[in-house]
Amino acid sequence: MADLGNPVRIKYLPSLAFSIARRRSTTNKATKPPNKKWAQAFQKRHPELKSRRVRAMDWKRHENNIYDKIIHYSELQLILPENVYNMDETGVMLCMLGSVKVLLSKDDPRDYRGAGVKRTMVTAIECISANGRSLLPMIIWPATTHRSNWTTFPTPGWHYACSESGYTDSKISLEWLKRVFDPQTKGQANQKPRVLICDGFS
Known part of the structure; x- marks a missing residue:
């Protein structure tokens, strides 16, 4: 048993x-x-x-704690902090609803008005190592093609991509791995294993 x-x-x-x-x-x-x-x-x-x-453990968790995974986790403990990375995305809204002065009846209690403002979102993929070293970001514009005049100030080393929604997807995530993560971490690792922690990216 x-x-x-x-x-x-x-x-x-x-x-x-x-x-x-x-x-x-x-x-x-x-x-x-x-x-x-x-x-x-x-x-x-x-x-x-x-x-x-x-100690007691729920069967759902017990099935996940199989021998191979535990051994693999133990091996990961040997990876240096500078080779452990966490990546995530953050959104910046370009158009926001603001307040304006209007003229209406002094008995009107409303302090808001309807407005048709298109909310445009730009996404930045960011990544940092466990020892605090940050990688250069990738900016994702909500468009089918990237225009150089969208970048007003020079940003050396930054990378750009486009998607209809302005959010990242599987294709852009793969491009980020190839164009940003691997080139900026390969030399630092010096042929040692690297760990990338990410959430929700296929």
């Missing part, structure tokens, strides 16, 4: 042994139940066994 991930509790061993003994009995004589110290004596008779305290 231990091999199946559900070892027998020591307190249940005597009753289990008693049940087996009654089934195997070939006489009509009543079988005596084991005493309180039977489990300890059983363990002494079988030195390949040992008692151990284990």
